[in-house]
Amino acid sequence: MYAYNLFRSTHQDGLVCAVPEERSVPSFVVEPLWQFSGRVDNCETPLGFDRQAAMTGVRFNGFYLFASFPKDLSHS
Template sequence: MSSSQQLAPARAHARDCTYNLFRNRPRPELLCAVPEDRPVPEFLGPGGWRFEQTLRPLDESPAGFDERAARAGVRFNGFYLFQITASRTALAA
């Protein structure tokens, strides 16, 4: 590579899908991410959970969301449960 060639600047990693996020009513620090192309699991019924927001590929992830763990959770279960781990969150309680 000659000195006149430059590498493209690194791009922030984007997640590979859009998730629908659901918040647990009794424990609001607990969230469930379900890819929008998957069915919503029955346990996410309105009595215990509420729809929070859509998390798109370029959106900032909430504190506690781990993309690698999300991919594994979705692969094995069809959803990803995670807990907000910091006071600064991308989601309003």
């Protein structure tokens, strides 16, 4: 199991790039379009993160892209 660094798109699209800690960050992940948003290991993962899909994505691309949105979408 990888530990992943997460980079969130600064656009309102919910896109997140997960990169295993031992891999290089892809060249398209640059400021100001992306920002570091944390780390995932064996603990709770963000909504939308699929470990099996992440392993496949990393095997083929070196990273995993997924859409993540807040768990609470209710409006106050």
